[in-house]
Amino acid sequence: MDALTNLLLGFSVALQPVNLFWCFVGVVLGTVVGVLPGLGPAATIAMLLPLTLKMDHTTAIISLAGIFYGARYGGSTTSILLNMPGESSSVATCLDGYQMARNGRAGAALGISAIASFIAGTVGVLGLMLISPPLARFALRFAPPEYFALMVLGLAMVVFLAGDSMVKALLALLIGLWLATIGTDLFTAESRFTFGQAKLLGGIDFIAATVGMFAIGEVLMDLESNSGGEIIKLPRGLKNLMPTWQDLKDCRFAFVNGSLIGFFVGALPGAGATVASFLSYGLEKAVSRHPEKFGTGVIEGVAAPEGANNADAGGALVPLLTLGIPGGNTTAILLGGLILWGYKPGPLLIPEHPELFWGLVASMYVGNVILLVLNLPLVPLFAQILRLPSYVLHPFIIGISVVGVYSVNNSVFDIWMMALFGLLGYLMRKLDFPASALILGLVLGDVLERALRQSLMMSQGDLTILINRPISATMLAIAAGLLLLPAVRWVRAWRAEVVERES
């Protein structure tokens, strides 16, 4: 009852014209920066933070949070249309989203992405509203061993990214983990694998690597296929561009899966939307009746990770608002904003400033509706990009990739990295190595190494710390089970073959 009363208070704040206007501005800006690779929500919020000093604080947080979750909506667009993930959490969306676009179902993929984002975003807000304090307390039980186990679980999703060869996927994963070690070791300040390049001391820029592997690699593959100006077929008419009723039915579980995994993983500081999106993709494939079709353009393969990376936005606000712990770059900047405005994020924030918290929660409901209303009609418009002939599309993709990568650090070196990763991505495709496994290793490698080393420091080198704690032991057991899955399948297939031969 209390929650309902508070929510009504929140709506009375969120529906004020000025807050409604800034919520709209925030989500539109978020969608725009989400569509463009490189220019992420963290940089945008950081740029706009000084402008909010003269604003009402509730209005300011409503607007900045709008950029945060709006960017998650926009992130899927280039992933689906151009195989160009703007951020790490959109990589999983590329796997089936881009294939759907190639099969002429770009509209359905974009549509289901908007719907999944809306459902999961709303579930995320519900979670934020109802279970923030207990969930935040649970998240505090996560120490380095638990984070290590969570990262291992995330890496175990490589099982679902492997194509014909599990070994090739593991090799790609290991290359990704190695790439994550490049730069200065944060524990000892030693430089590793920098080849004398000062610009590598900060590590490999993730955007350059991902855009190169996916977008540039895809352009090179397309050039090889000698399509001669061929355009991807798109069905005509608005109705045919949207997801069908059957699509929505097929995605029932994906909506739930993405929403719950996204919210719970998002609530863990440092875990991030990438882990959530890969976990939900893996789970979706594991329970699917047709797992073999994943990677060829399955709609559930878009709905699950897209839902997860949107629900994550609600989850990420739980530790921020209830404990004052930011889970990532964007929430760290939001924390800075709250402190700048004179708040003390922590257990007393909600009781002391109910209008701020509940105003934000209610504005997120409103923002999600605005995003759905805004994004669905834009689906046919965005899908028209695919009508461009390949000789226009290829330079367009290269141009937008260069701009996106350059805008992160204003560095031509990063563009060179993108080009090198493009070549690597192309060679990996040619040799049937899954590029997504490499990206998984690159994204999770840093946190994995840090968590493992912190765990071993805690236990003074005793590895049993990883299995002596119930949460980490459970997650490691699940990860081991997942990694053994291909072996079990192989043994089953082999036995069936033997039985068939004998009979």
Place this chain on the structure above:
Amino acid sequence: MLPAIRDKSGLIAALCLAAFGGYVTYTGSKLPYVADVGPGSGFFPFWIGTGLLLFSGYQTIVCFSAPRQQSESAEFSWHGSRRALIGWVAMAASIFLYRWIGFAVSFVLLTIFFIVVIERRSALPALGIGVALALIFHLLFVVALGVTLPTGPWGF
């Protein structure tokens, strides 16, 4: 006598990865494996390198024993790669030129190269498409969003 190679490109890739794994293990072993407070900076690279060596070794064996049908489908075709590699070299050349002529002009040249040389279409529409795309990028990113891009002597 050695068994027949079933997947030549796969074998080359596996051997390259094995060599790379050896390099990572070697370099990792030169870094401290244990530091004063727990594992050192070489701990993680050492095990990554070892993993690379193990799996690439397995992959090498697979290349000798893979069924013919599977290896043929995965066979690397250099003939088909020519266009892709030309495209990549052109892109690298355009990045190289940013320093002197900036993004906009270099991008127009790249677009013309893609359309005229790779796609074998006429030059005039190629110039039009290149200029139009460069203009769109400039207006959208530089003017509207305030993104800075590499500029040439003429300021764009």
